[in-house]
Amino acid sequence: MARVLEVKKLHVTYGKIGPEVLKGIDLNVEDDDFLAIIGPSGAGKSTLIRCINRLVEPTAGSINLFGQDIRAVSGSALRHVRRNIGMIFQEFNLIDRMSVIDNVLAGRLGYTGMLRSLLRWFPRSDIDRALELLDRVGLSDHVEKRADELSGGQRQRVGIARALMQQPKLLLLDEPTSALDPKISREVMGLIRDLAREFKVPTLCNIHDVTLATEFCNKIVGLQDGHKMFEGSTESLRKADLDRIYAMEVL
Amino acid sequence: MSAVAAVGTESGPGAAGADRVIQGKRTGRLKGLAVIGFMLAVVAWSIDGTIIADTDWSRIGGPKGVFSSLGRFLQLDLGVLPHLIVPMIETFMIACLGTLLGCLFSLPVAWLGAANVTPSRLVAYPIGRFLMVLSRSVHEIVWALLFVSAVGLGALPGILAVAMRSVGFISKITAEAIENIDKKPVEAIRAVGGNEFQVMYYGIVPQILPVVLGVVIFEWDINIRRSAVMGLVGAGGLGLLFFRQMNMFNYGGVTMVVLAILVLILIGETVSHFARKAVT
Numbered sequence: 358m359a360r361v362l363e364v365k366k367l368h369v370t371y372g373k374i375g376p377e378v379l380k381g382i383d384l385n386v387e388d389d390d391f392l393a394i395i396g397p398s399g400a401g402k403s404t405l406i407r408c409i410n411r412l413v414e415p416t417a418g419s420i421n422l423f424g425q426d427i428r429a430v431s432g433s434a435l436r437h438v439r440r441n442i443g444m445i446f447q448e449f450n451l452i453d454r455m456s457v458i459d460n461v462l463a464g465r466l467g468y469t470g471m472l473r474s475l476l477r478w479f480p481r482s483d484i485d486r487a488l489e490l491l492d493r494v495g496l497s498d499h500v501e502k503r504a505d506e507l508s509g510g511q512r513q514r515v516g517i518a519r520a521l522m523q524q525p526k527l528l529l530l531d532e533p534t535s536a537l538d539p540k541i542s543r544e545v546m547g548l549i550r551d552l553a554r555e556f557k558v559p560t561l562c563n564i565h566d567v568t569l570a571t572e573f574c575n576k577i578v579g580l581q582d583g584h585k586m587f588e589g590s591t592e593s594l595r596k597a598d599l600d601r602i603y604a605m606e607v608l
Numbered sequence: 609m610s611a612v613a614a615v616g617t618e619s620g621p622g623a624a625g626a627d628r629v630i631q632g633k634r635t636g637r638l639k640g641l642a643v644i645g646f647m648l649a650v651v652a653w654s655i656d657g658t659i660i661a662d663t664d665w666s667r668i669g670g671p672k673g674v675f676s677s678l679g680r681f682l683q684l685d686l687g688v689l690p691h692l693i694v695p696m697i698e699t700f701m702i703a704c705l706g707t708l709l710g711c712l713f714s715l716p717v718a719w720l721g722a723a724n725v726t727p728s729r730l731v732a733y734p735i736g737r738f739l740m741v742l743s744r745s746v747h748e749i750v751w752a753l754l755f756v757s758a759v760g761l762g763a764l765p766g767i768l769a770v771a772m773r774s775v776g777f778i779s780k781i782t783a784e785a786i787e788n789i790d791k792k793p794v795e796a797i798r799a800v801g802g803n804e805f806q807v808m809y810y811g812i813v814p815q816i817l818p819v820v821l822g823v824v825i826f827e828w829d830i831n832i833r834r835s836a837v838m839g840l841v842g843a844g845g846l847g848l849l850f851f852r853q854m855n856m857f858n859y860g861g862v863t864m865v866v867l868a869i870l871v872l873i874l875i876g877e878t879v880s881h882f883a884r885k886a887v888t
Binding site for chain 2: 410412433436437438439440441442443444446447448450451452453454455463464465466467468471474475517523596
């Protein structure tokens with residue numbers, strides 16, 4: 358077990374005078390973790406996860422990934438950090454008018470030069486890997502289809518394949534199941550967990566569905582209004598902890 | 609009981625309300641009449657000033673004269689036919705090359721003038737917006753006059769004029785399409801470590817492409833009309849032939865040129881109709 362990600366005293370304020378969304382969050386991820394971040398909407402879950410690949414700029418605190426200070430990098434160094442972090446989104450964030458395979462190959466853009474990107478001319482090794490991943494997520498029959506022809510569950514599977522295409526060292530999941538129905542949600546979470554285990558990728562997952570969180574994750578972090586209210590293994594989560602995390606919801 | 613009685617009496621609030629409504633309607637009618645009267649006066653004044661005082665009535669010489677003059681245009685001069693081919697092709701080429709060049713100029717203008725991708729909201733954005741307005745507010749004939757004096761007679765000033773006139777519409781629609789994109793794919797390409805070019809090419813371009821292609825085809829269709837008149841100021845194409853036939857008082861030849869323009873426009877309309885269907 359080794360420390361992968363270390364977040365210390367993270368603060369985020371949107372704009373110059375906006376409200377403070379994260380108020381000093383500490384978080385550690387080990388290399389075999391499938392960690393769930395739970396909490397009511399507006400607690401800062403999405404903001405926290407987006408700080409780790411710097412889609413959101415923190416205002417204070419430190420983020421250390423594999424011993425590298427993420428907040429210090431910019432330009433191409435930041436892009437190199439990002440290509441090591443796969444991300445799966447709530448609304449899939451696919452390129453609708455592109456084919457499924459091109460969407461998956463887009464996961465390699467961080468490694469792809471200007472001319473190859475322009476012509477969508479990916480190396481054969483990338484295409485082989487994309488086809489293999491599409492097979493793993495069960496989309497072998499939909500390779501050449503346009504992404505917007507697929508159902509929600511299938512679209513998220515494309516998102517999973519795209520993230521794994523990066524050969525990531527860390528996976529970030531931002532509410533991967535909230536746009537899906539309960540049955541598909543369970544399938545998708547199971548698929549992500551199995552693939553994360555197989556490729557040995559530590560995973561950080563925002564999820565508001567506590568049942569799914571306890572079923573699939575080994576560690577839970579509870580956020581409420583920018584504060585960390587709970588941290589511990591899934592087994593140690595008690596009803597009282599949940600009541601504290603979701604205290605605001607009742608009002 | 610008392611409330612009903614109050615409505616019925618002359619001095620009650622109900623009666624005063626009705627009086628107010630009637631008074632309001634009366635002033636409304638008077639205002640309407642005043643506006644209509646003023647508009648009629650302006651129209652009468654314009655007719656007197658422009659048509660009655662400004663027309664050379666003696667030269668028209670009665671309704672018969674008007675119809676016989678128009679009739680001269682109906683005696684088609686088929687001898688012009690062989691001279692139509694080359695200017696027709698030239699007009700078509702001015703439209704195509706002008707549109708293509710216009711697209712090229714539109715790219716940077718749209719980039720400057722789209723609020724969400726502009727390099728600077730304070731400097732670049734207003735410049736982009738100004739260029740869009742400039743292109744559209746100057747008439748294509750005026751653009752052509754400018755370029756004829758700059759590069760001389762021929763098709764080149766026509767192409768440049770058509771291109772300049774096209775930039776406004778193409779870049780404006782493109783900029784609006786960029787402003788209306790779904791940001792989610794952009795975020796995804798950023799998250800995989802894509803650079804700014806890759807973010808634009810994968811995140812933005814696929815989303816705006818159908819709109820942009822549609823507007824380019826539409827503009828090409830309009831540009832056929834525009835290139836047909838470029839020759840009036842010496843910028844090539846059918847317009848020049850029109851100008852010559854008119855100068856020779858060869859009215860049948862003028863009609864032939866107009867028919868040639870019509871044929872070109874019909875071709876443009878048809879191609880544009882099917883091409884736009886294909887891209888959306």
